[in-house]
Amino acid sequence: MIVIALVASGIGTILPQEQYIPADAISRDPQVFYPETYGIIGKIYLQMGFHNLYSSWWYLIIIALIGVSLVICSIDRFVPLYRALKRQRAKRHASFLSRLRFYSETEVVTDDDIAVVKERLKKQRYKIKEEDGHIVAEKGRFSRWGPYVNHIGLIIILIAALLRTTSFFFIDDYVWVREGELTVVPGTDGEYYIKNEEFILDTYSSEDERFKDALAQENRIIPSNFQTNAVIYKAGESEVIGAEEELVKVDDFEISMNEPAKFGGFTLYQQGYQLNEFSKMTFKVYEMNDPEAEALGEFTIDLFDPETHYELDNGFQIEVAEFYPDYKLSEDGVRSETNNSNNPAFVFKLYSSPESEDFEISFVGDVIGSAKNLGIDPTVVDLQPMGNVVGTFAPSIDATGENQYRILIDSIDFDRKSGLSIKKDRTIPFFMVGAIIFMIGVIQGMYWQHRRIWLHPKENGLLLAGHTNKNWFGLKKDIEKALEGTSIKMVDDQNEDE
Amino acid sequence: MSSLIETSSTMLFTAFILYLVATFFFGFTIKDKNVERKQSNFAGKLAITLTIIGFIAQLTYFITRWMASGHAPVSNMFEFVTFLGMCLVFAFIIIYFIYKLSILGLFALPIAMLIIAYASMFPTDIAPLVPSLQSHWLQIHVTTVALGQGILFISFVAGLIYLIHGIDQSTRSGRTVALEAVMYTIFLAIGFIIISSVFNAMNYSATFEYRLNGKTETTEYTLPAIAAPYEGTLLTEDVMKPWFETPSWMHGADAGRKFNTVIWSFLTGSVLYGLVRLLFRKRVAAIIQLLLKNIKPDLVDEINYRSVAIGFPVFTLGGLIFAAIWAQIAWGRFWGWDPKEVWALVTWFFYAAYLHLRLSRGWHGEKSAWLAVIGFGIIMFNLIVVNLVLAGLHSYA
Numbered sequence: 001m002i003v004i005a006l007v008a009s010g011i012g013t014i015l016p017q018e019q020y021i022p023a024d025a026i027s028r029d030p031q032v033f034y035p036e037t038y039g040i041i042g043k044i045y046l047q048m049g050f051h052n053l054y055s056s057w058w059y060l061i062i063i064a065l066i067g068v069s070l071v072i073c074s075i076d077r078f079v080p081l082y083r084a085l086k087r088q089r090a091k092r093h094a095s096f097l098s099r100l101r102f103y104s105e106t107e108v109v110t111d112d113d114i115a116v117v118k119e120r121l122k123k124q125r126y127k128i129k130e131e132d133g134h135i136v137a138e139k140g141r142f143s144r145w146g147p148y149v150n151h152i153g154l155i156i157i158l159i160a161a162l163l164r165t166t167s168f169f170f171i172d173d174y175v176w177v178r179e180g181e182l183t184v185v186p187g188t189d190g191e192y193y194i195k196n197e198e199f200i201l202d203t204y205s206s207e208d209e210r211f212k213d214a215l216a217q218e219n220r221i222i223p224s225n226f227q228t229n230a231v232i233y234k235a236g237e238s239e240v241i242g243a244e245e246e247l248v249k250v251d252d253f254e255i256s257m258n259e260p261a262k263f264g265g266f267t268l269y270q271q272g273y274q275l276n277e278f279s280k281m282t283f284k285v286y287e288m289n290d291p292e293a294e295a296l297g298e299f300t301i302d303l304f305d306p307e308t309h310y311e312l313d314n315g316f317q318i319e320v321a322e323f324y325p326d327y328k329l330s331e332d333g334v335r336s337e338t339n340n341s342n343n344p345a346f347v348f349k350l351y352s353s354p355e356s357e358d359f360e361i362s363f364v365g366d367v368i369g370s371a372k373n374l375g376i377d378p379t380v381v382d383l384q385p386m387g388n389v390v391g392t393f394a395p396s397i398d399a400t401g402e403n404q405y406r407i408l409i410d411s412i413d414f415d416r417k418s419g420l421s422i423k424k425d426r427t428i429p430f431f432m433v434g435a436i437i438f439m440i441g442v443i444q445g446m447y448w449q450h451r452r453i454w455l456h457p458k459e460n461g462l463l464l465a466g467h468t469n470k471n472w473f474g475l476k477k478d479i480e481k482a483l484e485g486t487s488i489k490m491v492d493d494q495n496e497d498e
Numbered sequence: 499m500s501s502l503i504e505t506s507s508t509m510l511f512t513a514f515i516l517y518l519v520a521t522f523f524f525g526f527t528i529k530d531k532n533v534e535r536k537q538s539n540f541a542g543k544l545a546i547t548l549t550i551i552g553f554i555a556q557l558t559y560f561i562t563r564w565m566a567s568g569h570a571p572v573s574n575m576f577e578f579v580t581f582l583g584m585c586l587v588f589a590f591i592i593i594y595f596i597y598k599l600s601i602l603g604l605f606a607l608p609i610a611m612l613i614i615a616y617a618s619m620f621p622t623d624i625a626p627l628v629p630s631l632q633s634h635w636l637q638i639h640v641t642t643v644a645l646g647q648g649i650l651f652i653s654f655v656a657g658l659i660y661l662i663h664g665i666d667q668s669t670r671s672g673r674t675v676a677l678e679a680v681m682y683t684i685f686l687a688i689g690f691i692i693i694s695s696v697f698n699a700m701n702y703s704a705t706f707e708y709r710l711n712g713k714t715e716t717t718e719y720t721l722p723a724i725a726a727p728y729e730g731t732l733l734t735e736d737v738m739k740p741w742f743e744t745p746s747w748m749h750g751a752d753a754g755r756k757f758n759t760v761i762w763s764f765l766t767g768s769v770l771y772g773l774v775r776l777l778f779r780k781r782v783a784a785i786i787q788l789l790l791k792n793i794k795p796d797l798v799d800e801i802n803y804r805s806v807a808i809g810f811p812v813f814t815l816g817g818l819i820f821a822a823i824w825a826q827i828a829w830g831r832f833w834g835w836d837p838k839e840v841w842a843l844v845t846w847f848f849y850a851a852y853l854h855l856r857l858s859r860g861w862h863g864e865k866s867a868w869l870a871v872i873g874f875g876i877i878m879f880n881l882i883v884v885n886l887v888l889a890g891l892h893s894y895a
Contacts, residue, residue, distance in 0.1 A: 211625065213623040215626065217621060217623060222626055223629055224626065224627075224629065225629050225632070257629035257630045257632065258632060258633040267830055423831070425830075428826070431822070438814075439811065439815060439819065442811045443811050446808065447808070447811070470803060470804065470807060472796075473596075473597060473797065473800055493796065495796055
């Protein structure tokens with residue numbers, strides 16, 4: 001059973017799981033990504049459902065079966081063991097002792113010697129039990145319960161894992177908040193609101209004495225911290241249904257990596273961020289062959305609410321023929337990768353008068369592309385201060401080569417967004433308890449051993465035998481110590497003679 | 499600042515040399531049956547003392563580097579693998595004082611040296627920490643994992659000794675072949691280290707340009723290119739022209755360079771292995787077997803089991819529990835099926851299975867030894883293949 005789980009888990013790592021499809025992959029749609037990137041192997045992988053292996057029904061069943069067999073095995077073995085140890089007898093049959101791994105027979109033994117050994121074993125914290133002169137000394141019996149304790153821990157963990165599939169116990173959501181924006185926290189049923197006061201991104205300086213070699217090697221900017229300074233509000237009880245809800249401030253938080261914000265059972269984690277989200281773009285129209293001239297007119301597009309037509313002061317009409325919010329040029333042609341305005345590009349139709357039937361086509365946009373060409377990494381550098389400059393480098397392409405007018409980017413407004421994930425996980429305490437119990441059990445079972453030594457007097461002489469579940473070497477040392485200077489023979493290791 | 503870093507690397511080098519010398523002294527303890535017991539004891543004492551001094555030197559490296567960088571030096575491949583080697587030495591010192599078995603040192607120290615040498619093939623610059631790694635859990639999680647793995651490595655060392663000693667080398671069998679494959683793998687590692695060091699010393703460099711996800715990237719080869727990147731073009735002049743291209747199904751950044759390194763490692767390792775075979779006209783395991791005449795297999799078997807028994811809880815704590823706690827704090831999910839996580843779980847399952855199998859009689863001795871070798875293989879797989887080939891959160895540098 002464990003082996004099947006092992007093999008299955010291994011298969012799952014050959015190719016990345018769905019949620020780990022890299023952001024720069026050709027497509028984040030698994031139907032496209034796997035076959036395209038990995039060819040035939042990817043196709044098989046997808047068909048077999050391996051890209052979601054760890055949440056597939058058969059994987060869960062294997063895990064559940066492991067849990068069930070754990071319970072059965074534990075009960076199955078626990079009961080007999082408990083009985084055997086409860087009724088542990090000092091007097092064992094000689095043939096039982098002679099079959100143990102550590103065993104010796106001594107012909108002549110004085111009672112004093114036995115008393116000395118007994119005393120020494122006591123000193124080594126062995127518990128002595130006597131029955132008509134037969135002695136059993138034992139130590140570390142509690143380590144025998146270790147396996148049962150750790151299996152109880154495992155069962156708790158498995159139960160917690162099953163509970164986690166229900167929404168009462170586990171909520172997982174994600175929210176993007178722009179700087180200055182107030183928005184409801186998803187997953188909280190409108191109970192909580194978050195306001196992003198400020199988003200901070202710090203990067204390592206390439207001048208830094210410690211890291212300059214590594215940074216020079218990497219040749220890119222590495223963030224040292226990103227954090228959201230946010231205020232969490234709680235929606236107040238509104239007396240009139242439908243009335244404006246009153247927001248009550250809960251607290252200020254500085255949320256960063258490894259420093260989540262906690263409120264009302266929810267936890268907010270800093271997950272990602274995006275600089276340079278385009279919010280507004282202003283364009284100006286010029287005469288084609290006269291770059292020095294004054295602009296003929298200008299228009300501004302609100303990227304969160306773009307219109308299809310814009311009318312310029314001088315009577316020009318601009319029609320937005322194509323709008324790619326997240327423009328990307330790939331081998332398959334032009335497309336918009338997402339619906340977020342990460343890298344807008346436009347195809348404009350310019351009509352020189354409202355009545356005119358003729359139009360000119362221009363392509364304007366791909367500011368991010370031109371920024372990258374200038375060697376700017378837009379994931380860590382704010383474009384805002386240089387937005388206007390970068391904008392002028394953005395292409396304005398005249399497809400026909402016969403255009404009279406030219407549309408250029410004049411200025412750009414950028415936003416910074418912070419990506420936060422919201423979790424509510426009531427199973428954590430269960431996992432914690434399970435893990436702690438498991439660790440106690442494992443340590444109990446592994447770092448202590450159940451050692452037993454029998455002294456079995458015969459008519460003439462003594463049988464001595466020892467048994468342990470692990471660490472025979474330690475038991476041998478214990479016996480050596482106890483026997484030192486007495487006439488009792490040291491036990492033989494019957495395994496080694498074979 | 500720079501003096502601290504210098505001290506740090508000197509100390510690491512010192513540790514390496516001390517381990518090397520200590521290995522020789524451990525060798526003296528068994529080399530000759532006619533050597534007086536006293537002499538052998540003296541060699542053993544000297545060897546363990548040198549090992550401890552070496553360990554202290556490496557600890558100094560660790561602390562000074564920590565002071566220089568401001569974070570625990572376990573944050574990239576070089577630092578982590580070096581630390582792993584240090585943990586192996588530490589685990590060996592502990593086990594040595596329990597069992598006083600010198601022969602263990604003769605195997606554990608060379609493996610620790612191999613690991614440290616392997617580590618220094620990675621960039622050794624002090625790298626800044628990305629935000630997700632900036633947490634005290636970095637130290638806690640990584641050090642515990644490495645310690646657990648170090649102790650588990652001792653079981654591999656014991657298992658290897660058991661196998662080399664126990665397997666009948668007079669005739670060829672499946673077992674001799676399998677053991678020889680293990681030896682050959684060790685030669686490949688040596689081959690990788692030697693060939694990388696040689697070309698490193700020569701400052702060899704060749705740059706290629708290739709396409710990755712529709713973008714043009716460059717990659718710098720530090721070994722002469724046998725395999726060029728897929729559809730790559732050589733930019734550097736006056737260097738060896740590549741013989742062929744890396745097949746297109748090998749994906750990812752620098753796939754070509756990695757594949758080329760693998761080829762070189764195989765070549766060098768195989769040549770070395772071939773030389774040894776030619777020189778001695780015996781299997782490598784058979785050569786070493788001659789040194790192991792006087793060991794007690796039962797004791798070795800017990801060390802094998804004992805180190806798993808000690809290492810397993812440490813590994814569980816560091817590799818699963820601490821890892822989960824940190825993941826919960828950083829990402830809000832304590833488990834994410836990241837390849838590294840999965841392989842830690844696989845390792846954990848494997849050693850759990852080992853512990854269960856030990857309960858039944860037939861699995862003692864040789865079978866346990868094989869399991870310990872496989873376990874080591876899984877940990878190494880997780881360290882090398884998962885980090886360098888499979889993508890994930892743990893892919894360093």
